[in-house]
Amino acid sequence: MAKKNPVKTTGAAKRPVRAAKSAANGHDTQHAVEQFLYRQAELLDEKRWQDYIDLFAEDGMYWMPPEPSHTTWDGMPAIFAEDKNLMTVRMKRVLHPDAWSQRPLWGTNHVVGNVVVERESPNGDVVARSRFHMMELRRDDVRHFAGLYIHHLKKTKDGYRIKLQRVDMTNAQAAFDYVLQVWV
């Protein structure tokens, strides 16, 4: 959290309506980004926390602002503002045998859609937005969370890595019934 925000990004309101014109291989980019987002969502639902963290670049950030007008987490209240170190704390805590508040483990189901590649740089880096809907079951209680993902993806030889994932959750404005355990 102490790190400077490497990427400025805004919420939905100020974003361009149309998708940016992609490079010639636009279809391939669209497909590759979609596959990446689906895979990321799958890792959450399968609780493969380390694999999930590995999708982030070394300086990558997972950020959930409390309201859409925020343009940075730096010095701001945030629901999540986690670099890989803090993400690792969260993972180790959830997996710790004495994390009894995490028993019974919850189940989630993420659906990601409306994927728009907003920008593709000549080096292959991409900014993409998408919408998600997540249903969670904990004991007998069902909760729903939904919102906007904005991914700043870096192209590497091993595929995309997340430089920044911004999560504008529609529920962020409401009172939370219990709390969030891991990333949404």
Place this chain on the structure above:
Amino acid sequence: MLHEHVPNLAKFVEPDRVRREVYTDAAIFEMEMERIHERVWVYCGHETQVPKAGDYYTTQIGRQPMLMVRDKDGKVNVLYNRCPHRGSMMCGDRSGNAGEFFRCSYHAWTFHHDGRLKNIPMMESGYAETRWGRDNPDCNMKRAARVENYRGFVFASLAEDGPGLLEFLGRSKVAFDDICDRSPEGKVEIVPNCFRVIQHSNWKIFLENQLDALHPSVTHQSTGRAAREVELQIEKRTGKIPLSYHMLSAFSTVTIEKWDNFQTLNYPFGHCILTGYMGLRPKDPDTLEYERVLAKAYGEKRKEEILTTNIHHVLIYPGLSVQSPLQQLRAVRPLGVDKTLTEIWHFRLKGAPEPIYRRALAYYNLVNSPATLINADDLENFWKAHQGLSSEGGDWVSFHRHYGRDIEKEGMVETAAGCGTSEAPMRNQMKAWTQYMTAEK
């Protein structure tokens, strides 16, 4: 009359134990709202939440929806969020600016920011020869009976009579002095964000946990150990540990035995203080710079007094938990016998260097956000407590720990040396509860 449903209320509380119904009985909850929350001083908000004339913020006192609003003279008023005409809620948003005046969306009655009636459409023709008119005080938006502001923190009471705010707060007022004095200007301003989290448990369970020094190293051990592992890895790589990790790893490094070294101070009206400095005075350049700024503002001696104020947590019964060294507080809004809302706020020390704000912000985000690695465990405990108390597996809640070893002096109770995990704060809260609940009107 509710008290007829619950006769002999005093029999529910003994000095060292409490009947389970106190937490689970819906009739007792309604009595609590009537006899405690809707009579005592309740924290409404900070004046910097409503900086301009017409700015309002909705809040709740007991079961009553209220508005905190600043008027044109700069005064902060607390009104019922209700139009006196047909009873409609006046402001449907959580906060905003009312403009020149409040205007009811139903029939366009308008009111000044202090609640006085401004205008009713076609008033002269519509209300001639009725008993409804400008002179009738029932035509105004109803005001909280009493409103007081201590160093920017606005409290209201719905009872005409009772102790004034400072008499009510007593020694617990140090919560606000400690927050404000840590600013070189003696002032704080709100960080404009409120984390709101609902707990499925009785409001008293939350309050009793706040000064329960026995629970942290048990309840939060998984987070403490995870943070400790990662901070050691970071130290190996970089030679340094980010300060914010200490806020989490302390839950594993401060073991259960060490918590007995802390002390609780228990005051009239149920207020309590947990001492124990939170390790916020390291020797890094940011802290040293902050100390220079404070010394310049207050002088060396006063600076030392301020920075050595020995507070971990201040509980202002029945609805406020303040962590003054980190400039944050949690306001408790009971929603039902088994449902409680906490509103969590953070304040910025005016004139203090930015890194000091960021240090407290890290705690606000890591410990108090809705993705908290800490309160997640507390909330689970509270829910389990409420579930257990709803069963007939036992009648009493035990507050026996270190009972009989409390030291009474000068109208207060302090725990003896080595008794930091004493359940004295719970006993003190229930003592106040009994006084409120059995008081003659």
